[in-house]
Amino acid sequence: MDPRFEKYAKLLISVGINVQPGQTLVIRCPVDKAPFARMLVSEAYRAGAREVVMRWGDQFISRETYLHAADEIFDTYRPWDADMLNTLAREGAAFLSVIGSDPDGMNGVDHTRMVRSSRVFGPAVAEYREMQMSDKIQWCIAALPEEKWAQKMYPGVSGGEAMEKLTEAIFSTMHITADNDPVAAWRAHNDALNTRKKRLTEYRFRSLHYTNSLGTDLVIELPQGHYWEGGNSRSAKGVAFNANMPTEEIFTAPKRDGVNGRVVSTKPFVIGGEIIPTFAFTFEQGKIVKVETADPKHRKMLEDEIGVDEGACYLGEVALVPYDSPISNMDTLFYDTLFDENASCHLAFGASYPTVEGGADMTEAERLAAGLNQSITHEDFMVGSADLNITGLTPDGREIPVFVNGNFAF
Numbered sequence: 001m002d003p004r005f006e007k008y009a010k011l012l013i014s015v016g017i018n019v020q021p022g023q024t025l026v027i028r029c030p031v032d033k034a035p036f037a038r039m040l041v042s043e044a045y046r047a048g049a050r051e052v053v054m055r056w057g058d059q060f061i062s063r064e065t066y067l068h069a070a071d072e073i074f075d076t077y078r079p080w081d082a083d084m085l086n087t088l089a090r091e092g093a094a095f096l097s098v099i100g101s102d103p104d105g106m107n108g109v110d111h112t113r114m115v116r117s118s119r120v121f122g123p124a125v126a127e128y129r130e131m132q133m134s135d136k137i138q139w140c141i142a143a144l145p146e147e148k149w150a151q152k153m154y155p156g157v158s159g160g161e162a163m164e165k166l167t168e169a170i171f172s173t174m175h176i177t178a179d180n181d182p183v184a185a186w187r188a189h190n191d192a193l194n195t196r197k198k199r200l201t202e203y204r205f206r207s208l209h210y211t212n213s214l215g216t217d218l219v220i221e222l223p224q225g226h227y228w229e230g231g232n233s234r235s236a237k238g239v240a241f242n243a244n245m246p247t248e249e250i251f252t253a254p255k256r257d258g259v260n261g262r263v264v265s266t267k268p269f270v271i272g273g274e275i276i277p278t279f280a281f282t283f284e285q286g287k288i289v290k291v292e293t294a295d296p297k298h299r300k301m302l303e304d305e306i307g308v309d310e311g312a313c314y315l316g317e318v319a320l321v322p323y324d325s326p327i328s329n330m331d332t333l334f335y336d337t338l339f340d341e342n343a344s345c346h347l348a349f350g351a352s353y354p355t356v357e358g359g360a361d362m363t364e365a366e367r368l369a370a371g372l373n374q375s376i377t378h379e380d381f382m383v384g385s386a387d388l389n390i391t392g393l394t395p396d397g398r399e400i401p402v403f404v405n406g407n408f409a410f
Contacts, residue, residue: 106273
């Protein structure tokens, strides 16, 4: 195996999840990536982990289940699976997810089965999800190359060459080279993101106004006492970690009922094994009231997703990413949100991160009162473009250019 994978494993354990001596680490990984998972396990124990709990995934088995299992199982869940996640989170475990799958791997699956499964399992793991969304526990998502994913990204080349290209692309986004120290590189990267999020927080914007030539004209109010996050976060115990690797975003929560206007997506949206090329949402008082797509099937899929629960049709995240970001400059569509969201400003429908003062310790009712959305889902979609302009309105009525022609104005 390429020796850079050893650097990658060390980076994820020491910076991404930052496992602490005596801490339990839960790793979820595709079963066909077992050699890398073993590297992660070894690195975790070298870092002093108390125990490493493995949770294997397999896209083929998931597909077969959605295609052929008895219909009634999608309206139930296994209590022990939910209990495991809730209990481990309660005990202070850290959660590392390694992804890497075929973007078309769920084509042909009845999407409503996935939605029904989410509706029953989401509430069952509410404790785990709340601790994750509020950064009370360490968590990290990262990716490994996969052959069908590579061929989707690089059509017309051999499988081996496509895998090499995807591997290089992933290492590039992760600041890993054959002769550098990626841990030091990531610390410098986090410092730069932390500086920018501090400046955005100091403006205390009342709202952001998005416009571009595609038809986006959207005003997003921000809750009182909001702050911006990005780079690394800190758990309830003060442990620094990176929830997403790679990451280029600075983000906060919108005011639940304060979003009005129309926004047009700028990159394909991958969900339920389907790729939706583009779509538009229209908002009134925070709620999505209209979905536009070229294909009626895709419109139905999006309507199902924003109908998972009461909060799914409201925004939960506002994220700023320069059009001139390193990942955007690669001019490569990854067909995976983890990467594509770091090449574009994006929004998310569903749950908010509690990015208001004291938000992490608020009850659900208090978060709603503070303007934060609640949901069992959280789905990012890209809205950045080369001509995207964003203007911030300050509490004293000043209009501050935040983005001009796709990039930060400051």
